[in-house]
């Protein structure tokens with residue numbers, strides 16, 4: 001339970017290689033923060049700086065208001081789960097978990113109790129006598145988790161702890177981690193590049209790119225109010241579809257012209273677009289906001305290119321002017337490749353982006 | 368003949384000839400070692416009077432005594448002739464002096480211990496029944512004991528060798544280990560060049576370095592002292608240790624150390640608690656190499672010692688200075704190999720130690 005403050009944090013590995021360019025982040029007490037971003041964007045580097053394994057090039061780190069930028073890892077009150085677990089193969093599960101407690105010279109009985117407690121929490125209470133080599137990947141991961149939890153840290157860092165697990169176990173662990181967080185209430189930072197993991201676990205998501213923060217916000221923020229085209233394209237599977245359109249204001253109406261369709265919107269709901277009269281901008285539409293419309297009110301009609309059944313729903317891909325557009329259609333509709341189908345947009349869920357800056361144009365219609 | 372069968376035949380012919388060659392090579396390698404061991408347990412009689420040699424040394428010697436007008440005659444069973452052959456004095460009486468001489472002769476030539484009383488007892492049987500056959504247990508280690516009795520300072524030399532090898536292992540492992548750790552964990556300019564240049568010291572033959580070494584060691588007051596010799600050996604062993612330990616440390620993920628640092632240790636503590644125990648098998652192998660390397664070294668030791676030779680030097684000098692006495696020298700050679708073998712066996716435990724096959 002602690003607050004963490006990163007101020008102007010940066011890490012430069014060499015003249016040309018920046019690990020992190022600039023990080024400003026305030027983490028509140030008990031918060032579960034997820035760092036999300038493409039490979040190489042500096043997530044691990046950030047975590048390592050917070051943990052004290054990497055010297056910072058610039059900036060400061062405050063934990064509970066105390067500057068910890070230059071103190072050694074062991075004095076920071078932080079624990080970490082490594083991407084590759086990094087549990088010690090020559091120690092039993094018990095010794096792995098008890099390691100930090102022994103160093104703190106905790107009485108033996110208390111150590112035993114604490115270890116059992118944490119091991120039970122992550123469901124490895126029966127495995128304490130084994131060596132890590134005799135455990136499955138999922139169990140090893142739990143050992144790493146227990147080791148980190150046993151410290152009762154102020155701040156709990158997890159660097160892609162689930163990335164080595166199979167898809168199913170990953171979903172299970174996700175839920176358990178969340179439950180453990182609610183139980184321990186330790187401030188946590190969790191790194192992942194799996195966005196569904198991020199969406200389901202985070203209190204707030206920090207989206208990074210090229211060593212910089214692009215957006216900080218709740219899962220809803222980043223999903224429904226993506227700060228720019230990068231975020232909109234990164235979050236969501238399949239990602240947001242982008243359409244280049246020309247905007248023209250015509251009395252009380254705005255018409256957005258695409259080569260395949262023309263959207264007409266009331267100006268009073270989208271007054272911010274007034275400034276783009278006669279200019280081009282980008283409209284983003286999430287796949288689930290493109291609905292099949294067999295009536296004559298359909299916005300556009302197109303041939304289906306591919307259908308990918310997903311069980312609960314199916315992903316339908318169309319080819320619109322050389323661009324692939326993906327939509328989500330409920331499973332009960334029968335759609336076949338080659339069918340000509342009409343589609344419509346959910347006008348309440350349109351995202352507008354400036355073509356040059358790629359930043360979001362906020363509109364009054366936003367939920 | 369169809370082609371499949373032909374192919375199969377050709378393949379099995381190929382494999383068979385490969386095995387024949389391999390077995391041949393194995394024999395060439397194994398046989399000298401085998402005979403070294405075998406000879407070291409043989410008595411003089413077995414060594415020089417039996418041909419072809421038996422594959423394994425016998426554990427007893429068979430004797431026969433009979434009697435004619437001259438006196439008693441002693442025979443020994445010769446395995447290659449498969450018959451009793453005359454042994455020792457042409458004839459002897461049952462006087463105390465003759466019996467005692469006979470005992471000594473049997474001990475020296477057949478490595479078998481028998482008492483005077485026992486011989487007299489046998490002679491009495493001969494008196495009654497005209498001949499007697501008996502066997503005496505062979506003293507297998509007689510050559511070894513004799514070697515250390517006959518060769519001056521052999522026991523001291525073993526001690527010297529142990530000190531030299533021990534000190535070399537300690538020096539090579541601490542300095543080499545630290546170097547290896549630095550090469551494995553830190554990045555610095557010219558690292559690869561430096562690592563390569565470490566091998567440079569091994570490129571010169573020991574002899575060519577020995578003379579300057581004598582001068583340097585003499586100045587340091589370490590000439591003819593075990594520590595001086597181990598310093599010389601350490602030069603080569605350190606460079607090898609650096610390479611071995613560097614690869615050992617490289618194979619241990621740095622994240623294991625980092626985890627230790629997060630969970631409460633200093634950098635040194637992380638090395639102590641995590642890296643060292645994990646590196647132990649590799650370090651043990653490295654220690655073994657250093658030990659064997661310095662234990663067996665002769666050339667530098669010959670030059671750099673005078674009154675305090677190491678054991679290989681003693682064996683070497685015994686070999687050069689002896690006339691025959693093959694069985695005695697082989698005993699010395701085997702004795703030289705034994706500590707290295709024991710050391711290897713002790714350390715083997717660590718080398719084959721696996722941490723449950725974990726992927727780290």
Ligand SMILES: Nc1ncnc2c1ncn2[C@@H]1O[C@H](COP(=O)(O)OP(=O)(O)OP(=O)(O)O)[C@@H](O)[C@H]1O
Nearest residue numbers: 013017018019038039040041042043044045046193
């Ligand atoms: N020790 C290092 N030396 C030099 N460059 C490094 C070092 N570590 C990381 N980098 C660089 O810094 C950048 C950020 O790396 P980082 O490991 O933080 O990425 P990441 O977001 O964790 O990626 P991933 O999702 O693949 O784990 C990358 O371009 C990487 O190449």
Ligand SMILES: [Mg+2]
Nearest residue numbers: 043044045159
């Ligand atoms: Mg990473």
